[in-house]
Amino acid sequence: MPGTGSPSTSAALCIGLMSGTSLDGVDAVLALFGAQTFTPQSVLGHHHVPFPAELRAALLALQHSGPDELHRAALASTALAEVYASLIATLLRQTGKTAGEVLAVGAHGQTVRHRPELGYTLQLNAPARLAELCGITVVADFRSRDVAAGGQGAPLVPAFHADLFGDPTRHRAVLNIGGIANITDLPAGSGQAVRGWDTGPGNCLLDGWVQTHRQQAYDANGAWAASGRVQAVLLGSLLAEPWLQGPPPKSTGRDLFNMEWLAARLRTGGVLRPEDVQATLVEFTARCIARDIGRFCAGVEEVIVCGGGILNGHLMDRLATTLLNESSTPVALCSSADHGLPPDEVEALAFAWLAWRHMNDLPGNLPAVTGARGLRILGARYPA
Ligand SMILES: Nc1ncnc2c1ncn2[C@@H]1O[C@H](COP(=O)(O)OP(=O)(O)O)[C@@H](O)[C@H]1O
Ligand SMILES: [Mg+2]
Structure with a gap:
């Protein structure tokens, strides 16, 4: 369980800040670690702020290379620190x-490039500035050390998922549907057998398409998608993406799954109604997830879902149906809230946990998940 510390660790408060590939905003969680057992009451607070429109636009533009990008990246990092600091102030007030009571802040930063095959992953962040602004030690840049050790640098949440949701008798998996979707496989009493990987797109293509055609940040509850019809030829061409066929360990991002990727696959078919494309994207997203659960989580009994995608009712319906087809045994789908933790708090809590691990010189990666050569203490420390 998180917070079940080794004898040398003592109880401490940590804050986790997560802003994922959806670019919707930042989640912050304050939690107590190092106590004997973790309960939902160990999470003392959660707060979410959407990105200011200007910062969101700047971060979105930085997903691709362009003129003066180093300068724009530096400015966006500084702006991020301001958002993080005001979020921390709100969380402390609440x-x-x-x-002074908080041991550390784990600040993931905003991923703008993820190219582990080239030896790097890049999260915009300004941890020194954040430490100045909030007066708390900041731990940042969690992914680079794992990449340096030959790993994917992602996903980093499985060790935490295992701590929180692992069960001695029940084979579980944790599915996080953020901009990208990732799975953690937790066989019963798994110990070393924990695995985790990205399955492909979560909300990123759904958000991109609805933004283009309806100027909305997301398709609320998947209602627009539900009004369309799945296009089999397009679905087939999306599912043929080579990256999807490979086994774990694997990770991906907006570097691959973006609107240009979709446009290239739309060019080959006729003109489609936008709602039919959205319906097809939901089907595609559900199939990517269900296929990986079927292929790599044989015998899983329960899939615990977190992340914003759980609020897309149509996606969850399609996922339940496709899982029935892809799995040889019945699988129960439930929310992390059924285990005491709201779905929008899980990932931020994971980065509070990773900060707590760092502060106690404990490793945060799982080599079997990321492909790294070994366990590593993750992150760099910026003292208060
Ligand atoms: N009511 C809703 N209906 C459908 N999708 C939603 C809803 N609320 C949030 N989402 C989706 O969840 C995403 C945010 O999820 P999140 O877990 O924060 O992702 P990330 O970790 O990538 O930031 C939004 O971009 C949107 O796609
Ligand atoms: Mg988010």
Whole structure:
């Protein structure tokens, strides 16, 4: 369980800040670690702020190379630190805690490039500035060390998922549907057998298409997609993407799954109604996830879902149906809330946990998940 520390660790408060590939905003969680057992009451507070429109646009533009991008990246990093700091101030106010009581902030930063095959992954962040602004030690740049050790640098949440949701008798998996979707496989009493990987797109293509055609940040509850019809030829061409066929360990991002990727596959068919494309994207997303569960989580009994995709009712319906086809045994789909943790708190809590691990000189990666040569202490520390 998170917080079940080794004898040398003591109880401490940590904050986790997560802003994922959806670019919707930042989630922050304040939690107590190092106590004997973790319960939902160990999470003392959660707060979400959407990105200001200007910063979101800047971060979105930085997903691709372009003129003056180093300068724009530096400015966006500074702006991120301001957003993070004000979020931390709100969280402290809400929970009645002071900066001096918090051991560390785990700040993931905003991924703008993820190219582990080239030896790098890049999260925009300004941890020194954040430490100045909030007066708390900041741990940042969690992924680079794993990449340096030959790993994918992602996903980093499986060790935490295992701590939180692993069960001695029940084979579970944790599915996080953010911009990209990732799975953690937790066989019963798994110990070393934990595996995790990205399955492909989560919300990123759905958000991109609805933004282009309806100027909405997301397709609320998947209602627009539900009004369209799945196009078999397009679906086939999406599912043929070579990256999807490979086995774990694997990770991906907007570097691959973006609107240009979709446009290239739309060019080969006739003109389609936008709602039919959205319906097809939902089907595609559900199939990528269900296929990987069928292929790599044989015998899983329960899939615990977190991340914003759980609020897309149509996607969840399609996922339940496709899972029936892809799995040889019945699989129960449930929300992380059924296990005491709201779905929008899980990933931010994971980065609070990773900060706590760093501060206690404990490794945060799982080599079997990322492909790294060994366990590594993740992150760099910026003292208060
Ligand atoms: N009511 C909703 N209906 C459908 N999708 C939603 C809803 N609320 C949030 N989402 C989806 O969840 C995404 C945010 O999920 P999140 O877990 O924060 O992803 P990330 O970790 O990539 O930031 C939004 O971009 C959107 O696609
Ligand atoms: Mg988010």
